[in-house]
Every structure is written in structure tokens, then in C-alpha cells.
Amino acid sequence: RRLADQVAVALTNSRAIESRVRAQVELVGAVDAKHQAEERADVLQAANQSLEAKKERLRQQQSAMLALVKDRTVYEGSLGETARQVTATAAQALTVERASIWIFAAPARALYCLDSYERSLDRHSPEDKLTRTLYPHYFDALERESLLVAAQAEQDEHFKELATGVLAPRLVTSRLDAPFKTNGELTGVVSFEHVGPPRDWALDEQQFAQALANFMTLVLEATRRGEAEQALAMAKNAAEEATKAKAEFLANMSHEIRTPMNGVIGMTEILARTPLSETQRHYVETIHSSGDTLLTLINDILDFSKIEAGKLDIETTAFDLREVVERTAEQLAERAQRKGLQLLVLYESSVPTAVLGDPTRIRQILTNLMSNAIKFTQQGDVSLRVTVDRPQSGDTGPPTITLAVSDTGSGISPEGQAKLFQSFSQVDGSSTRVHGGTGLGLSICKQLSELMGGTIGVQSLIGQGSTFWVTLPFPLQSGSGALHAPDPLLASLRVCAAVSHPPTRDLLTRYLSNWGLTCRMAGTGAEFLEQVMDELATEGGQVIALVDETFTDMTDIQLLHALASDSVFASVGILRLVSFIRRADVEQEPLFGHMPFVTKPLRYEALYLALQSFLDSPQVVVPQPSPSPARSPRVTGRILVAEDNPVNQEIALLMLESLGCTATIAQTGQEVLDTAQKTRYDLILMDCQMPVMDGFEATRRIRDWEAVIGNGHSHHPIPIIALTAHASPEDREHCLATGMNDYLSKPFTREGLQQMLLSWLQPGPMAQRAGQIQVEKASREAATTLVEASAAIDRQAWSSIT
Structure with a gap:
């Protein structure tokens, strides 16, 4: 237990x-x-x-x-200001001692510091450049890597070259570099330096550094683009200023040259209308011709300048193309015929005549092409052929018309053809060339044709002549049709022609067939007389004999004697074909001066009217196609001439006297204003450049004065016509804008002045103006003083002008 x-x-x-x-x-x-x-x-x-x-x-x-993105300084300021903004902002954001931005210069193989910012001192300061020669491994790393990161910078393989010269003196322990590149090539670098204990750079810090590098790439590209745009704008402004200066120079040059040219051409024209011996007339015509040539050169330069500046406008107006073509050839006929050349115009019947376009520019192109053909042809023919290429079915575009100028000159090599239409270029530009010129004519023709929607070209073979052609679209006028259809009444005429020149025979045949006529051609006088006899033996209509100038067996005078001396030929209607340069001599022939004639080169309308006149009477004298040297309509009126040049004052006075006008001279704009307010004039010829007050200001003040007194009064404005040596559309617009009514460019001719006066004044009855018109006393005294100061001129000779 x-x-x-x-x-x-x-x-x-x-x-x-x-x-x-x-x-x-x-x-x-x-x-x-x-x-x-x-x-x-x-x-x-x-x-x-x-x-x-x-x-x-x-x-x-x-x-x-x-x-940074929101800061306008970054985009609108300079690159240096942007760098200062970026370095300060970045240093504060990363809490580093120093932030810097460097730009790589490839040619120098070096980095240049745009800006370096020290945070502790809040200070921006520059730094010395870094060269590839001293730091090759560092530069290699920048080109190779996207980031260079080092907590122990002096020991890092990328930065150890910088240890002694860069890092140690500034106590830098850690460093972070972010290169920025364009198209894979190094452009620069953003650098961050830490002072103090070694610093491990966080991933977000590395990403921020890289973001700044990308930002600097964009900034640098924007800056360079801005600089390029600024440079482009400056270049554009400089070009515009240069163009403006050039235009002003050309305008002033035009004024300075045209003013004395007005004296040369005007005085020779007036002198040519006085009694002269043949030798004196030859001298005067030579001076006048040389003046016209110089004026053509000036116009070429001005046209080229306007085309180059894009200021040449192409008009569209209704006109008759056949009339323009034939009149242009007629103006050049004298030059060709004095060289012994045949000048022809073949206008095909299928080509429309009522078209829309710019007749002035068409005439300019044709004049240049035909003048060149005449200049470079020593013998033979110069012809102008006009054909049409109608639109295909379904094509609603306008018909294309080709105007081709052919000659029998020496021809042009392929090398010469290649530079024909280049500015300031000639086939033979050597100092030994036979023919002069600016080398601008064909270039201007090319650009004009392109402005009108067409093309221009040349076909030529050495020894066989040349063909210059221009093809242009021509819209048709509404309701346009054929000029002349076959005429049943005209067809009743039976024509025999004595013409030895084959091209002229061909031209006649074509024209006559258009009207339903047949013609028997003969090359000799004997053959012609036999043909006329045969026609007279045959019952039918009126027999018409066309008689040219020269044949192998007789002259035209001998042939006319043969017709006139035999009563068998009494019923024959005779029409002569006369060279343009012989028209005045033919009229003065004692036996045959009364006979009708048409001039060569043949004009379609003139020949038609001449033949039509025989239907009523074989002896009707055909009116001349060219202006008659008889009296021209006179104009009445009181003219105030505003002009400060003494020679031009006298020219204006003499021309106005001969036309039937009373003239008063005013030498300044102020004098014009005062005179116009005291006396009523029917018209004022206003020079634009005058001392004290120019014509523009004077015109404005006159219009202001008229507006004041016009209230309650029936006072009509005075027509004011500008007289100017400037020659551009802007000048015309300026004149009209200041209150002037029209524009007359210097140098002007008597006919040009007459046409201008007729446009604004009513023609006066010949009976009322039969006596010599007296100039006002003050004007006469001024003119007399001017004449005494200039070259002495026979006043009785001037008084003979009618």
C-alpha cells in the first residue's frame, strides 16, 4: 500500500x-x-x-x-534655357548633388555641356568638354549601352576613366548616365552625380533617368526642327525681300529707261511725219526701229521677271484668232520683205476663228517665233501654218490648235535644240555670234505656253530649216462658226492668177477653193495672158486677173501694160498682189496706181472682200487692209498735260496739236491741282512721278475737290489718264485705285495717244479743225523755252504736221 x-x-x-x-x-x-x-x-x-x-x-x-511637359519655355525657348529647366527639375526630383546635360558633336568627337546644375548651391554653371580621345571607353559605353549605372563610380568599368579628372575632384561616389540617341546614333547624355555614401540607384530612378533622356531626344529634335523652320522662314523672307527689291529695281529701271525712250520713239515718230529726204527718212526709220528693238528687250526682261515671280496673269477674252495671226504676220512683213524673204500665213479652213484666250500673249509668242525665223533666214520663205486637232468623240475638252512657224534657214543642231528654251541661253552664245538678243525670248514663250495649258517645241535639221510650234487649247465662243462658207455669187467669178512663187500659189488655191472658186495658175506672164484669153473666149461670169509682182519673163508693170493696151482685156477685173513694203509706191504709180490691190502676206478677209467687190464693178478700188496714211479722225478738247520731263512735254504738245487738241503743261502735281481748279479741262494726262506732289496724290486731291464742288452742281469728273514708265499690272491697279480712269504706258505712240483720246473724247469735225490748233499762250511760251533748251527743231517743219 x-x-x-x-x-x-x-x-x-x-x-x-x-x-x-x-x-x-x-x-x-x-x-x-x-x-x-x-x-x-x-x-x-x-x-x-x-x-x-x-x-x-x-x-x-x-x-x-x-x-517639364507643361512648361512652355521647354518648347518656345532656346535649347540652353530648356537644359537649365531640365537639370534643375531633375536634380530636385532625384535628390542628387549635380545634374547635367551634354550634347555630342560628331565632327569634333566630343561632348559639350549644355548646362550643369548643383543642387546644394542652387547654381547653374558650364563645364569643360569631354573628348573621345581622353575617354574612349566611356564614349564606347555611351554608344553601346542604354544606361550607365554605378554605385561605386570610381571603380566601375564605365566610369573609371573619369575618376581622376572628373569624379574625385568633385567627391562623386555614385553616377547614373542616360544617353539619348537619334536613329541609333549618339546625340547626347543626361548625367546624375551623387556625393556622400555610395548609392544604389533604384529601378524607378533609372527609369526616370531614361525618361529624361527620351524627353531630351524629343526636345532636341523639336529644337532642330524649329531652327530649320526658322531658317526656312528667314530664307523665305530674304527671298521675298530680294524678289521685292528685284521687282522694285526692275520697275525703277523700266521707268528710267522708258522715260528717255519715250523721247526717242516719240520724237522720231513726229519727225517721220514731216517733209524729209529719202536719206533723212532712212535715218529716222533706223532710229525708230532701234528704239523699238530696245523696248522689246526691256519688255522681255520685265516679262521674265513677272513670270519668275508668278505675277504674270493670263486673260481669257473673246477674239478672232485668224485676225490676230494675220495681223501679227503683217506687222513683221516689212522686216521679212526687206531681206527678200517671202512671208506667208496658211490658216486651215477647218480651224475655228472665234475662240477664247489671251490674244496679247498669243501675239507675243508668234511675234517672237516669227522674228527669230526672219532673223536666222537669209533666203527663201518664212511661213506660219495654223491647224486644229479636234477632240475625240466623247471628249468635251476644247479643240487644240497648233501654230507652227517654219523657215528655210540654216537649221539647228540637236545640241543647240537642247538649250533653246532655257533662260539666258542661245544656240550661239559666243562673242562672235552674228545675231544678238537676250536669250529670254524662247524661254518666255515656253513659260507663256505652259501658263495657257499648252506646249512648245522645235523640229530642225542642219541645212533644211526649222519649225517651231506651239500647241494650245482654245475654248470656242458660243455660236461660233465658219468665217466664210462657199458663196454662190462669188463662185461665178473665174480667176486667173499670175503667181510665180509655189507656196503663194498653193495658199491662193486653198483660199479660193474655200469660197467655191476654181483658179487657173500661171508661173509666167505669157502663160497667164494665154489663160486669160481662153477664159474670155468662154462664156460665163466675170474674169478676174490676180497679178503678182515678178515673173521669169516679165515684170508686173509689163504684164499690166499688156492687159491695159489690148481692148480684148477691157472687161477683165484686175487685182494686184503687192508686197507690204511696196504699197506706198504702188499707190503713186502714174498709170496703175488706181488699181485695187491686196498686200502680202495675204489676209483671208482682205482677199475675200477684194474679190467680192468685183461682183458689182470690176473697177472698184479695194480699201487697204492696213491703216491709210491719210488724215485720221481729229479730236477736240482742252488737255492738261502733267509732265516734268522737258522732252516729253514737247512730244505731248506736238502730238496733241497734230491730233486737234489744245494743250496746257503743268510740271508738278501741285501745279496740276491748282490749274485744274481754275480752268475746266476735258481730260488730264497725268504723269505719275513728278516733283513736289506726284500724280497719285494730285489725282486724289482733284477727286476730293470734285466731290466737294459736285454737291448741287452738274460737274462731271475730269477723265484722268495715267502716263507712267512703269509697266506692271500692279501699277495699273494702283492708278485706277487712286481715281485715274485709264492708263497709257511710256513710250506711247501718236496712234496710241489718239486711240486713248478717242475713248474719252468725241472726235471733232474736220472742217472745224482744219486750221492749225493754237496752244494757250502760257503753254506756248513754256514749249518755246523747252525747245530752245533742247535740240533745235524746225518749227515750220512741225507746223506741217496734219
């Missing part, structure tokens, strides 16, 4: 001990758990603090990037 009690006690004690042990174990476990919990809490707290720090860094970095 005692043993049992002892066992019981022992068990009890054992349980107690176990309970205490368990309690101790539980106590120890609780303590351990508490320690573990505390450790975990510390870890979590540290992690949370790290997370908060990272969040704060990210917030600062995002705030910094947002501030």
Missing part, C-alpha cells in the same frame, strides 16, 4: 511537473510568437516605409516630368 501511495504521489508530482513544463513550454512559445510577430511587424513596417519612399519618389518624378 505504501508503495501504491508512493506511486500515486509520484504520478501526481509527475502530472504537476508535466503541467508546469507544459506551462513553461507554452510560455516560451508565446514569447517566441511575440518575438516573431514583432520581427514580422518590423519587416512590414520597413517594407511599408520603403514603399512610401518609392511612392514619394515616383510622385516627385511624375510631378517633375509633368512640369
Whole structure:
């Protein structure tokens, strides 16, 4: 029992001990758990603090990037100002001692510091350049890597070259570099330097550095693009200023040249209307021709300038293309015929005549092409052929018309053809060339044809002549049709023609066949007389004899004598074909000057009317196609001439006298204003450039004065015609805008002045103006003084002008 009690006690004690042990174990476990919990809490707290720090860094970095993106200085300022903004913002965001931005210059193989910012001193300062020669491994790393990260910068393989010269003097321990590149090529680098204990650069910090590098790439590209745009704008402004200066120079040059040219051409034109010997007339015509040539050169230069500046406008107006073509050829006929050349115009019957376009520019192109053909052809023919290429069925576009100028000159080599239409270029540009010129004519023709939607070209062979052609679209006028259909009455005529020149014979045949006429052609006088006899022996309509100028067996005068001396030919209607340069001589022939004639080159309308006149009477004299030298309509009126140039004053006075007007001279704009307010004038010729007050201001003041006195009075505005040596559309617009009514460019001709006066004044009766018109006393005294000051001129010779 005692043993049992002892066992019981022992068990009890054992349980107690176990309970205490368990309690101790539980106590120890609780303590351990508490320690573990505390450790975990510390870890979590540290992690949370790290997370908060990272969040704060990210917030600062995002705030910094947002501030840079929103800052207008970054985009509108200079690259240096942008760099200062970026370095300061980045240094604060990363809390580093120094932030800097460097630009790589490939030619110099060096990095140049745009800006370096020290945060502790809040100071921006420049740094010395870094060259590839001194730091080759560092430069290789920049070109190769996207980031250079070093906690121990002096020991890092990328930065150890910088340790002695760059890092140690500034106590830099850690460094972070972010290169920025364009198209894979190094452009620059953003660099961050830490002073103090070594710093492990966080991933977000590295990403921020890289974001700044990308930002600098965009900034640099934008800056360079802006600089390029600025340079382009400056270049554009400079070009515009140069163009403006050039235009002003050309305008002033035009004025300075045209003013004396007005004296040269005007005086020679006036002189040509006085009694002169043949030698004197030859001299005057030579001076006048030379003046016209110089004026053509000036116009070429001005046209080229306007085309180059894009200021030459193409008009669209209704006109008769055949009339423009034939009149242009007629204007050049004298030049061709004096060289012994035959000039012809062949206008195909299928080509429309009533078209829309710019007749002035068409005439300019044709004049240039035909003048060149005449200049470079020594013998033979120059012809202008007009054909049409009508639209295909279903094509609603306008017909395309080709105007081709052919000559029998020496031809042009392929090398010469290649540079024909280039500006300032000639086939023979040597100092020994036979023919002169600016080399602008064909270039202007090319550009004009392109402005009108056409093309221009040349076909030529050495020794076989050349053909220059221009093809242009011509819209038709509404209701346009053929000029002349076959005429039943005209078809009753039987025509015999004595023409030795084959192309002229072909042209006549074509024209006559258009009107339903047949024609017997003869190349000699004897053959012609035989043909006329045959036609007279045959019953039918009126026999018409067309007589050209020269034949192999006789002259035209001998042939006309043969027709006139035999009564058999009394019923024959005779129409002569006369060269343009012989028209005045033919009219003065004592025996045959009364006979009707048409001039060559033959004009379609003139020939038609001449033949039509024979339907009533074979002896009707056909009116001349060119202006008659007889009296032209005179105009009455009191004219105030505002002109400060003495020679031009005299020219204006003499021309106005000959036209039937009374003229007064005013030498300044102020004098014009004062005179116009005292005396009523029918018209004012207003020079634009005058001393004291120019013509524009004088016109404005006259219009203001008229507006005041016009209230309650029947006072009509005085027509004011601008006289200016400037020659651009802008000048005309300026004249009209200031109140002028019309525009007359210097140098002007008597006919041009007459047409202008007829536009604004009524023609006066010849009987009323038969005597010489006297100029007002003051004007006459001024003119006399001017004449004495200039070259002496025979006043009686001037008085003979009618």
C-alpha cells in the first residue's frame, strides 16, 4: 500500500511537473510568437516605409516630368534655357548633388555641356568638354549601352576613366548616365552625380533617368526642327525681300529707261511725219526701229521677271484668232520683205476663228517665233501654218490648235535644240555670234505656253530649216462658226492668177477653193495672158486677173501694160498682189496706181472682200487692209498735260496739236491741282512721278475737290489718264485705285495717244479743225523755252504736221 501511495504521489508530482513544463513550454512559445510577430511587424513596417519612399519618389518624378511637359519655355525657348529647366527639375526630383546635360558633336568627337546644375548651391554653371580621345571607353559605353549605372563610380568599368579628372575632384561616389540617341546614333547624355555614401540607384530612378533622356531626344529634335523652320522662314523672307527689291529695281529701271525712250520713239515718230529726204527718212526709220528693238528687250526682261515671280496673269477674252495671226504676220512683213524673204500665213479652213484666250500673249509668242525665223533666214520663205486637232468623240475638252512657224534657214543642231528654251541661253552664245538678243525670248514663250495649258517645241535639221510650234487649247465662243462658207455669187467669178512663187500659189488655191472658186495658175506672164484669153473666149461670169509682182519673163508693170493696151482685156477685173513694203509706191504709180490691190502676206478677209467687190464693178478700188496714211479722225478738247520731263512735254504738245487738241503743261502735281481748279479741262494726262506732289496724290486731291464742288452742281469728273514708265499690272491697279480712269504706258505712240483720246473724247469735225490748233499762250511760251533748251527743231517743219 505504501508503495501504491508512493506511486500515486509520484504520478501526481509527475502530472504537476508535466503541467508546469507544459506551462513553461507554452510560455516560451508565446514569447517566441511575440518575438516573431514583432520581427514580422518590423519587416512590414520597413517594407511599408520603403514603399512610401518609392511612392514619394515616383510622385516627385511624375510631378517633375509633368512640369517639364507643361512648361512652355521647354518648347518656345532656346535649347540652353530648356537644359537649365531640365537639370534643375531633375536634380530636385532625384535628390542628387549635380545634374547635367551634354550634347555630342560628331565632327569634333566630343561632348559639350549644355548646362550643369548643383543642387546644394542652387547654381547653374558650364563645364569643360569631354573628348573621345581622353575617354574612349566611356564614349564606347555611351554608344553601346542604354544606361550607365554605378554605385561605386570610381571603380566601375564605365566610369573609371573619369575618376581622376572628373569624379574625385568633385567627391562623386555614385553616377547614373542616360544617353539619348537619334536613329541609333549618339546625340547626347543626361548625367546624375551623387556625393556622400555610395548609392544604389533604384529601378524607378533609372527609369526616370531614361525618361529624361527620351524627353531630351524629343526636345532636341523639336529644337532642330524649329531652327530649320526658322531658317526656312528667314530664307523665305530674304527671298521675298530680294524678289521685292528685284521687282522694285526692275520697275525703277523700266521707268528710267522708258522715260528717255519715250523721247526717242516719240520724237522720231513726229519727225517721220514731216517733209524729209529719202536719206533723212532712212535715218529716222533706223532710229525708230532701234528704239523699238530696245523696248522689246526691256519688255522681255520685265516679262521674265513677272513670270519668275508668278505675277504674270493670263486673260481669257473673246477674239478672232485668224485676225490676230494675220495681223501679227503683217506687222513683221516689212522686216521679212526687206531681206527678200517671202512671208506667208496658211490658216486651215477647218480651224475655228472665234475662240477664247489671251490674244496679247498669243501675239507675243508668234511675234517672237516669227522674228527669230526672219532673223536666222537669209533666203527663201518664212511661213506660219495654223491647224486644229479636234477632240475625240466623247471628249468635251476644247479643240487644240497648233501654230507652227517654219523657215528655210540654216537649221539647228540637236545640241543647240537642247538649250533653246532655257533662260539666258542661245544656240550661239559666243562673242562672235552674228545675231544678238537676250536669250529670254524662247524661254518666255515656253513659260507663256505652259501658263495657257499648252506646249512648245522645235523640229530642225542642219541645212533644211526649222519649225517651231506651239500647241494650245482654245475654248470656242458660243455660236461660233465658219468665217466664210462657199458663196454662190462669188463662185461665178473665174480667176486667173499670175503667181510665180509655189507656196503663194498653193495658199491662193486653198483660199479660193474655200469660197467655191476654181483658179487657173500661171508661173509666167505669157502663160497667164494665154489663160486669160481662153477664159474670155468662154462664156460665163466675170474674169478676174490676180497679178503678182515678178515673173521669169516679165515684170508686173509689163504684164499690166499688156492687159491695159489690148481692148480684148477691157472687161477683165484686175487685182494686184503687192508686197507690204511696196504699197506706198504702188499707190503713186502714174498709170496703175488706181488699181485695187491686196498686200502680202495675204489676209483671208482682205482677199475675200477684194474679190467680192468685183461682183458689182470690176473697177472698184479695194480699201487697204492696213491703216491709210491719210488724215485720221481729229479730236477736240482742252488737255492738261502733267509732265516734268522737258522732252516729253514737247512730244505731248506736238502730238496733241497734230491730233486737234489744245494743250496746257503743268510740271508738278501741285501745279496740276491748282490749274485744274481754275480752268475746266476735258481730260488730264497725268504723269505719275513728278516733283513736289506726284500724280497719285494730285489725282486724289482733284477727286476730293470734285466731290466737294459736285454737291448741287452738274460737274462731271475730269477723265484722268495715267502716263507712267512703269509697266506692271500692279501699277495699273494702283492708278485706277487712286481715281485715274485709264492708263497709257511710256513710250506711247501718236496712234496710241489718239486711240486713248478717242475713248474719252468725241472726235471733232474736220472742217472745224482744219486750221492749225493754237496752244494757250502760257503753254506756248513754256514749249518755246523747252525747245530752245533742247535740240533745235524746225518749227515750220512741225507746223506741217496734219
